[in-house]
Amino acid sequence: MNKDLQDLLNKLIRFRDERDWAQFHTDKNLAISISLEAAEFLEHFQWTFEDEDIASEKLEFLSDEIADILIYLLLFAHRIDIDPVQAAQDKIEKNAQKYPADLVRGKSDKYTKY
Amino acid sequence: MNKDLQDLLNKLIRFRDERDWAQFHTDKNLAISISLEAAEFLEHFQWTFEDEDIASEKLEFLSDEIADILIYLLLFAHRIDIDPVQAAQDKIEKNAQKYPADLVRGKSDKYTKY
Amino acid sequence: MNKDLQDLLNKLIRFRDERDWAQFHTDKNLAISISLEAAEFLEHFQWTFEDEDIASEKLEFLSDEIADILIYLLLFAHRIDIDPVQAAQDKIEKNAQKYPADLVRGKSDKYTKY
Amino acid sequence: MNKDLQDLLNKLIRFRDERDWAQFHTDKNLAISISLEAAEFLEHFQWTFEDEDIASEKLEFLSDEIADILIYLLLFAHRIDIDPVQAAQDKIEKNAQKYPADLVRGKSDKYTKY
Numbered sequence: 307m308n309k310d311l312q313d314l315l316n317k318l319i320r321f322r323d324e325r326d327w328a329q330f331h332t333d334k335n336l337a338i339s340i341s342l343e344a345a346e347f348l349e350h351f352q353w354t355f356e357d358e359d360i361a362s363e364k365l366e367f368l369s370d371e372i373a374d375i376l377i378y379l380l381l382f383a384h385r386i387d388i389d390p391v392q393a394a395q396d397k398i399e400k401n402a403q404k405y406p407a408d409l410v411r412g413k414s415d416k417y418t419k420y
Numbered sequence: 421m422n423k424d425l426q427d428l429l430n431k432l433i434r435f436r437d438e439r440d441w442a443q444f445h446t447d448k449n450l451a452i453s454i455s456l457e458a459a460e461f462l463e464h465f466q467w468t469f470e471d472e473d474i475a476s477e478k479l480e481f482l483s484d485e486i487a488d489i490l491i492y493l494l495l496f497a498h499r500i501d502i503d504p505v506q507a508a509q510d511k512i513e514k515n516a517q518k519y520p521a522d523l524v525r526g527k528s529d530k531y532t533k534y
Numbered sequence: 535m536n537k538d539l540q541d542l543l544n545k546l547i548r549f550r551d552e553r554d555w556a557q558f559h560t561d562k563n564l565a566i567s568i569s570l571e572a573a574e575f576l577e578h579f580q581w582t583f584e585d586e587d588i589a590s591e592k593l594e595f596l597s598d599e600i601a602d603i604l605i606y607l608l609l610f611a612h613r614i615d616i617d618p619v620q621a622a623q624d625k626i627e628k629n630a631q632k633y634p635a636d637l638v639r640g641k642s643d644k645y646t647k648y
Numbered sequence: 649m650n651k652d653l654q655d656l657l658n659k660l661i662r663f664r665d666e667r668d669w670a671q672f673h674t675d676k677n678l679a680i681s682i683s684l685e686a687a688e689f690l691e692h693f694q695w696t697f698e699d700e701d702i703a704s705e706k707l708e709f710l711s712d713e714i715a716d717i718l719i720y721l722l723l724f725a726h727r728i729d730i731d732p733v734q735a736a737q738d739k740i741e742k743n744a745q746k747y748p749a750d751l752v753r754g755k756s757d758k759y760t761k762y
Binding site: 536538539542545546549552553554555557558560561562563565566568569571572573575576578579582584585588593596597598600601602603604605607608610611614616618619621622623624625626628629630633635638639640642 | 698699722725732737738744
């Protein structure tokens, strides 16, 4: 794994262990936590309009939510020994197969439609 | 931003632009997408038990979901010009203030209880 | 509880018990399931625009998702012996206190702002 | 629609209109809101264990969350002119086809496995 992400992960594990929290970090609970943090993130857009700019006072909250999602994502990936950046690289390859540029240009349909 | 993440982001932007999909990638839609991918991830644990091991045939699906979450997270972070790894580093500092190790050891309460 | 909802609940319990599924219906798993069905519902709006009409071929899917959310909601409410319609009536009263009409008219801010 | 639910819906519409909030209640925003309320509901189980009883001081919060989910669900169903109780009745019939009792008894697999 990339050094910066590995450093971050090491720090997260230390933070967790200093608090004896590994007992709560089951696969299921981490998966729930990713979902909850994603909802807190989405909450900032609950009543906004599509073309509305993000209010500057929201930026710090959004940055914190992005951080929380990444934190739980890394902790989970570590449990199943996956490098998330490599996983994303692999997924882009798959997506390129599912969504050939010429076929889907300007369309937002799901690939099951093609 | 870290070089590997920057490379990944560049590839995502190219992928998006080759398909003319930026028009769909509003802040709100990306926030929804992170939430939906997080739900697809959680779905793998819907009826499992806490102490159940992850079936090996699930690992590729989980890896793909982790990838999808990271992909939308990076695309969003880019829109508001945030480095997610730095954001996570900053968030750990905040969390260390909210959850002093001596106070919370072995407890899973929210910080509002302390 | 209202007779129609009670009939529906009875049917759900019979459905569940004929399949011996009560063992999977823990509080936590039902809470997860509500969240997952809500995400499947939201997925129909992932890339739509705010003012876009719902395509008529989506209506049956949306109806099914509404059904799934209500089903898990009823099963959960039954476990903690709550009448959801009464709970909603009570909640409207609380909301009326939190959001006095004169104060919030035409605004979408959270009540913590008032 | 059932009289109690219709009464509840009427009250919700009045509440909404007294605050001039219909402008925020787009299909998409209501779908987001259902999802967010479902996440707030799930949050009460984030770090709990499967077999843990619900703490009695949580019951009121859970009741309020159930109410919030039902409220947005009704408001949405009203927009597409669906009776959620009837939708659930219809869905049970479909589920009975997808999950024949004899085939799925005691199993939690998705129907795509059968």
